[in-house]
Amino acid sequence: MHRSLKALRAVRRYRPDPVPRALIEQIVDAARWTGSARNRQPWRFVAVTDPVKLDELSRCGAYAVHLASAPVVLVLASVENSFSDTVFDMGRITQSICLAAQELGLGTCPTTFHPEPNVSRVAALLNLPAGWRPGHAVAIGYPAAISSPSAIPTGRLSTAELLHWD
Numbered sequence: 714m715h716r717s718l719k720a721l722r723a724v725r726r727y728r729p730d731p732v733p734r735a736l737i738e739q740i741v742d743a744a745r746w747t748g749s750a751r752n753r754q755p756w757r758f759v760a761v762t763d764p765v766k767l768d769e770l771s772r773c774g775a776y777a778v779h780l781a782s783a784p785v786v787l788v789l790a791s792v793e794n795s796f797s798d799t800v801f802d803m804g805r806i807t808q809s810i811c812l813a814a815q816e817l818g819l820g821t822c823p824t825t826f827h828p829e830p831n832v833s834r835v836a837a838l839l840n841l842p843a844g845w846r847p848g849h850a851v852a853i854g855y856p857a858a859i860s861s862p863s864a865i866p867t868g869r870l871s872t873a874e875l876l877h878w879d
């Protein structure tokens with residue numbers, strides 16, 4: 714049960730094969746049905762494939778080096794406003810994107826642009842309209858046979874550690 718949820722891992726190494734535009738469109742078409750607070754849909758997406766721009770994006774985060782070798786990087790922009798639910802909404806759509814990509818045989822890695830001046834750099838690089846903040850991206854590509862070693866501990870806390878009844 715819930716196999717796709719349990720199987721979803723961060724993939725940071727990709728085969729060089731391009732990802733057809735139609736697949737990226739399918740992913741966005743599925744993910745756009747994600748619910749958001751008040752149905753505001755505070756998200757927009759830029760699919761980046763230009764190697765020069767991918768290289769630049771890979772320099773805009775502390776752990777973003779894998780963006781340079783991803784066939785596609787889907788930059789996620791959120792509208793800047795006072796709604797505290799926007800961060801929650803962006804997390805939800807990111808998970809939808811990753812699960813939709815997985816269904817198509819693609820690997821993904823959510824990636825943070827950091828610190829804030831780098832977020833502005835990404836906005837300028839992609840000519841985003843004022844008011845849109847590209848805080849994160851999802852790298853997308855066919856997983857390479859060899860996965861990347863992770864400096865971050867893997868695995869998860871157990872259900873017993875996470876769930877309490879009251």
Ligand SMILES: Cc1cc2nc3c(=O)[nH]c(=O)nc-3n(C[C@H](O)[C@H](O)[C@H](O)COP(=O)(O)O)c2cc1C
Nearest residue numbers: 721722723724774776777822823824825865867868
């Ligand atoms: C909000 C968020 C931001 C993340 N930012 C990065 C990042 O900047 N660089 C990176 O390599 N992975 C990033 N990740 C991926 C996490 O490192 C990954 O989900 C976590 O280590 C679990 O990986 P696993 O599912 O492969 O075990 C991010 C994940 C989330 C949810």
